[in-house]
Structures are given as C-alpha cells and as structure tokens.
Amino acid sequence: MKIAAIDLGTNTFHLIIAEQAESEMKIIYKTNKPIKLGEDITKENKIIPTAFERGINCLKEFKATLDQYGVTKIRAVATSGVRSASNGKDFIDTVKEETGILIDIIDGEEEANLIYEGVKYSGAIQGKSLIMDIGGGSTEFIFCDKKGFYWKKSFDIGAARLMQKFFKSDPISLEDQEQIKIHLKENLAELIEFGKDFGATTLIGSAGAFETYAEVIDPAINIHEIPNSLIDIDAYHQLSKKLIGSSHQERSEIPNLIPLRVDMIVMASMITDYVLAELNLKTIILSTYDLKMGVLQKLY
Incomplete structure (x- = not known):
C-alpha cells in the first residue's frame, strides 16, 4: 500500500x-x-x-x-x-x-506532537533535548528525551512573520536586531523558564533552516540520504554571525543557501542564537525528519 x-x-x-x-x-x-x-x-x-x-x-x-x-x-x-x-x-x-x-x-499542539514523532523516528533524540522547528509562521519547541516529551508549545514567531515585522534594513541593523531580541524575550519567557529547570544540553533542529546550516557548513553532506547529523556548534556560530552581518546580495551568493531562505535565514539564526544562549545548549543535531514524517508515521 x-x-x-x-x-x-x-x-x-x-x-x-x-x-x-x-x-x-x-x-x-x-x-x-x-x-x-x-x-x-x-x-x-x-x-x-x-x-x-x-x-x-x-x-x-x-x-x-x-x-x-x-x-x-x-x-x-x-x-x-x-x-x-x-x-x-x-x-x-x-x-x-x-x-x-x-x-x-x-493546531499548534498537534503540530508539535507530529514534529516529535517525526524527529523521534530519525533517531536524533539521545538524552535530554529541545526540539525546535522554525517555520514561516510559527516555531515549535518540544522538551523531550527518548522516553517521551515533557513540554511542548507553538509560538507565533516564525521566520516569515518576524521578517515582515522587523526586517527593515539591509544588512539588518543593530536596532532591528535589538527589537527582535526584545520580542523573543517577551514571547519565549515560558520556554526559557521551563528549559532552565529541565536541563537539556542538546538542541535538535527539525529540518528547514537547520538543513541549510548543515549544507552551508558542510557542502558534502547529502541531507536527502541521512535521518540526522551533528552540526558543529562553533561552525554554526561562525555561520550565524556571517548570515546576520551580511546583505541580501552577499547571502544570495553563499553556496547551498536556497533563494527562499536568503532573508529568512537571518531570522532563523537570531531565534537559534537566542535559544542556544538562554538555555546554555552545547550540542546541535539536525533531524531531516520533521512534521511530514510524523504524519506518515501516524498513517503507517
């Protein structure tokens, strides 16, 4: 079938x-x-x-x-x-x-459930982790381990939504960056509060922007053939700094950065940076399986 x-x-x-x-x-x-x-x-x-x-x-x-x-x-x-x-x-x-x-x-809750099922199927969850799925309209967060999830929520802070609201300069100005950080702090207080008690050490990025990070950092990677992959956190921070500091034209010339994400990757990087810093996460893992794999799993 x-x-x-x-x-x-x-x-x-x-x-x-x-x-x-x-x-x-x-x-x-x-x-x-x-x-x-x-x-x-x-x-x-x-x-x-x-x-x-x-x-x-x-x-x-x-x-x-x-x-x-x-x-x-x-x-x-x-x-x-x-x-x-x-x-x-x-x-x-x-x-x-x-x-x-x-x-x-x-709704956001079912979306988070399906993302968890997809990521779990990838084998990326090993210990206490935070799954993050950065979409265009919303971003989902799930605190979990191999046994299950302990907290999940969808926030209306997707990359497209943030870009339309805050991305007013090219490269993005320090003032716009500060406004985004304030917005994230106001909206993600509940996430940070739970996360500090939960004590996850790993951020699992569900497809999307995290596939872009992986492909730009390592052009040899084939994300279509692997369920998960470690992303070097130091290499990520170097890339994030470059993405946020560059112009649209400069980003458009970066190999493996698809046109759809040339601007939205700036917003995704700022969300990723904020969560990594606030929760002191030490490891990043890409899961190429996400919501759609979770949907398939439920049909299987």
Whole structure:
C-alpha cells in the first residue's frame, strides 16, 4: 500500500510518498515547493491572491503525482499560515473543490506532537533535548528525551512573520536586531523558564533552516540520504554571525543557501542564537525528519 503526507507550511508545501511494507516504511518520492503562502500575511491577516493561486496550482500538481503513484491513503495538514489567515477556510474549500484533497488545519499542539514523532523516528533524540522547528509562521519547541516529551508549545514567531515585522534594513541593523531580541524575550519567557529547570544540553533542529546550516557548513553532506547529523556548534556560530552581518546580495551568493531562505535565514539564526544562549545548549543535531514524517508515521 502507498501512503502520502502533505504539509502546507507558511513558506513551503511538502509532499512525501511512502510504500508501506509489513515491517518498514520506504520513502519512494519526496518534493517541496516554495509557495510563500504567508507572503505579506501580517498586513491584513489574509492569504493574498497571488499566494492563494500559487498554493492551488501546487496542490493540483501534487494531486497529479498522487494519482501517478497510485496512493491509497493520504493526510494533508495545514499549519500557521492557513490557520491564522482570515481566508484560510476559503483556501481549504477551494483546494477540496479543485483537487479533491481534504486538508486538516491542525493546531499548534498537534503540530508539535507530529514534529516529535517525526524527529523521534530519525533517531536524533539521545538524552535530554529541545526540539525546535522554525517555520514561516510559527516555531515549535518540544522538551523531550527518548522516553517521551515533557513540554511542548507553538509560538507565533516564525521566520516569515518576524521578517515582515522587523526586517527593515539591509544588512539588518543593530536596532532591528535589538527589537527582535526584545520580542523573543517577551514571547519565549515560558520556554526559557521551563528549559532552565529541565536541563537539556542538546538542541535538535527539525529540518528547514537547520538543513541549510548543515549544507552551508558542510557542502558534502547529502541531507536527502541521512535521518540526522551533528552540526558543529562553533561552525554554526561562525555561520550565524556571517548570515546576520551580511546583505541580501552577499547571502544570495553563499553556496547551498536556497533563494527562499536568503532573508529568512537571518531570522532563523537570531531565534537559534537566542535559544542556544538562554538555555546554555552545547550540542546541535539536525533531524531531516520533521512534521511530514510524523504524519506518515501516524498513517503507517
């Protein structure tokens, strides 16, 4: 039997198809499209018409691929970009009408649950850890170990949302950076309070920006073939300093930094820096498995 998961993120739509055997699940197709559904979403809290159209056209392509592979079981989930938009339901209804794909709008708690399941499947969780999934609209945090999770929460501090609110200079000014740090401190107080008591030493980055960190630091890495990988923390700090201090043009010339992330990686780096410093985390591990793998796991 063939199963599939679709993850409608604020920036990127993902499709993953697996073949379900008795004892294992084999990935047979995987793709993502930079849809930018959350483009300008902070202005009127709406999916703008051009983004709406991009999303519909992408899902038409996904439907053709699902039919081509003969997928019999599918779950499509939408996260912050759709759930926070005033016309999110209109988008869901249009997708159903034009493609037949039924989309579940999941809340932040279920999103965190699915991320945990995906990361756990990657084998990245060894001891007390903090999983962080930096999306476009929201960022999820999960304190966990191999036995389970102990605290989880989704915050509306995604990279696209922060960029639209604070990124007003190029390179980003010290003043804008300070405003972001104040915003993070105000919004993440609960996370930091729990984290200091929990005592995690490892930050597990769930795909996305962390894949970019890994690929820029080590161009030889193939993130499509590994479930997890250690990211050298000193190399990360050097990269973060470079990303935050560089202009859009300078970042666009960095190998393995995809166009979608050229600016948002600055916001992702600032979130990562803040959490590493506040919780005194010593190790970074990339999990290439994330929410969409968690969705697949639940279907399996």
